[in-house]
Amino acid sequence: MSAMRGIKVLELSENVSGEYCGKLLSDFGAEVIKLERPGIGSPTRQLGPFSEKGDDNERSGLFAYLNTNKRSVALDVTTAAGSVALQKLLSHVDVVIDDHASGWLKRIGLDPETLDENWPKLVLCSITSFGQSPPEDRLHAEDLTVFQASGLGYHTPSGSPDDMPPLKGAGRFLTSYEAGLDAALCISASLYEREVSQRGRFIDISKQQVLASRLDYVLGQMVAGDMDVSTNRTQFDLFGPAGIFRCRDGFAYIWMSAPSHWDGLRKLLGDPEWMNTFPERWLERECTPERVKLCRQYIAEWLATQEKEKVAAEAQKLGLILVAVNNAEDLKASPQYAFRKFFAEVNHPVLGATLHPTVPYKLSATPALITMSAPLLGQHTSLLGEQP
Structure with missing residues (x-):
């Protein structure tokens, strides 16, 4: 029924x-x-x-x-x-x-x-x-x-x-x-x-x-008085290195806002030297535009050599929020969707x-x-x- x-x-x-x-x-x-x-x-x-x-x-x-x-x-x-x-x-x-x-x-x-x-x-x-x-x-x-x-x-x-x-x-x-x-x-x-x-x-x-x-917590903070009410679009910017990056076979989206995400990225990339130049908890306390730009640059260079589905699966096992950006053909071929x-x-x-x-x-x-x-x-x- x-x-x-x-x-x-x-x-x-x-x-x-x-x-x-x-x-x-x-x-x-x-x-x-x-x-x-x-x-x-x-x-x-x-x-x-x-x-x-x-x-x-x-x-x-x-x-x-x-x-x-x-x-x-x-x-x-x-x-x-x-x-x-x-x-x-x-x-x-x-x-x-x-x-x-x-x-x-x-x-x-x-x-x-x-x-x-x-x-x-x-x-x-x-x-x-x-x-x-x-x-x-x-x-x-x-x-x-x-x-x-x-x-x-x-x-x-x-x-x-x-x-x-x-x-x-x-x-x-x-x-x-x-x-x-x-x-x-x-x-x-x-x-x-x-x-x-x-x-x-x-x-x-x-x-x-x-x-x-459907708006996220930004609007809620404005309503609650925890954030200035503004039509400035930067009010909605979380000022982190999140974004969509090109891979070998398409694109992937990555999100980072916590120390666990930074640790997951470190493991995924094999503990690269450039990560040691960033403060350990910079995502929470010292997330400057300069660091965001530099971090995105390194991520972009590395992801350009990876396959989106494979790297997404590896990242998620490490607690890093990284997902493939799928097109219609990808969805049609998805094992999860088929299941x-x-x-x-x-x-x-x-x-x-x-x-x-x-x-x-x-x-x-x-x-x-x-x-x-x-x-x-x-x-x-x-x-x-x-x-x-």
């Missing part, structure tokens, strides 16, 4: 955040009906990577990943007929997921303010960039905008030159994936609480707040057999399973005729 078996979800989402939330629920067994615009479908169908097979609406690898185990119903909820059909669907679902801008739900007749009056047992989750009441200039925002507004831009990368602009962070949709994950967790908790209260609830997910919650069965083969009617990432956690009794590929546009529209 899957963890979410018996839960019915209506997905109004048209962006990565809401679709990822729906995917997490559907892969754990929830029945997810995805409403799509007739003829054109969800905008994510037009986002790559693309396959050379199929028409424009069925070529997106991103859509195929985000929508496994779902059913596609073509319905324009902004029309009179669509509104009537939507009201009927709402009577048969436990959860609604939406990721349009604030105000859209009210316009289609699903007002969060009157949710308890009209749909007392419904769990309604809205994912927006800045919550339900943003300033006008923040009503519509891309992931990059939200990422920078959260403060994470100061960390990309940590310790970068002050005269260089902040980077965008990992991947294209980090903001949306993190928000989708939080939304799925909140929905699960709300469904659990509903077992006792018999009441639904409105869940307001702000992408900006989600990413702000955990992280990738699953999914047969799509247009794209064919493809490998999909699954979830990075396992529930022994109620595992996540991909039992059905992403739907074709409108493949299950006949479900509308089945509603009483």
Whole structure:
């Protein structure tokens, strides 16, 4: 049995955040009906990577990943007929997921303010960039905008030159994936609480707040008053020799902040003479920019001669935080990922057999399973005729 078996979800989402939330629920067994615009479908169908097979609406690898185990119903909820059909669907679902801008739900007749009056047992989750009441200039925002507004831009990368602009962070949709994950967790908790209260609830997910919650102890110290509040990016720099370094076959990341890390590095490098010129506990007490620069120089010279996976395994045995920076091919070939069965083969009617990432956690009794590929546009529209 899957963890979410018996839960019915209506997905109004048209962006990565809401679709990822729906995917997490559907892969754990929830029945997810995805409403799509007739003829054109969800905008994510037009986002790559693309396959050379199929028409424009069925070529997106991103859509195929985000929508496994779902059913596609073509319905324009902004029309009179669509509104009537939507009201009927709402009577048969436990959860609604939406990721349009604030105000859209009210316009289609699903007002969060009157949710308890009209749909007392419904769990309604809205994912927006800045919550339900943003300033006008923040009503519509891309992931990059939200990422920078959260403060994470100061960390990309940590310790970068002050005269260089902040980077965008990992991947294209980090903001949306993190928000989708939080939304799925909140929905699960709300469904659990509903077992006792018999009441639904409105869940307001702000992408900006989600990413702000991911900031490390620096923000916590500012809030607690232990560190000056500042927009200076150097506030987030830990002033150590951490960084990404080139290896013979790619890159590796190393982190050092404690005497045990310094001891591990010494053993890994074979007790080189240059390390004796540094004070024993310099990482904690005398971490000057000059020493950091010199340490990075020696590390870079040595790692350039090493293979990333091999040196990472050796370093970790010595208590040194050093990991390989993996690309997609590395992950596919990873023995650990193979052992955990992280990738699953999914047969799509247009794209064919493809490998999909699954979830990075396992529930022994109620595992996540991909039992059905992403739907074709409108493949299950006949479900509308089945509603009483």
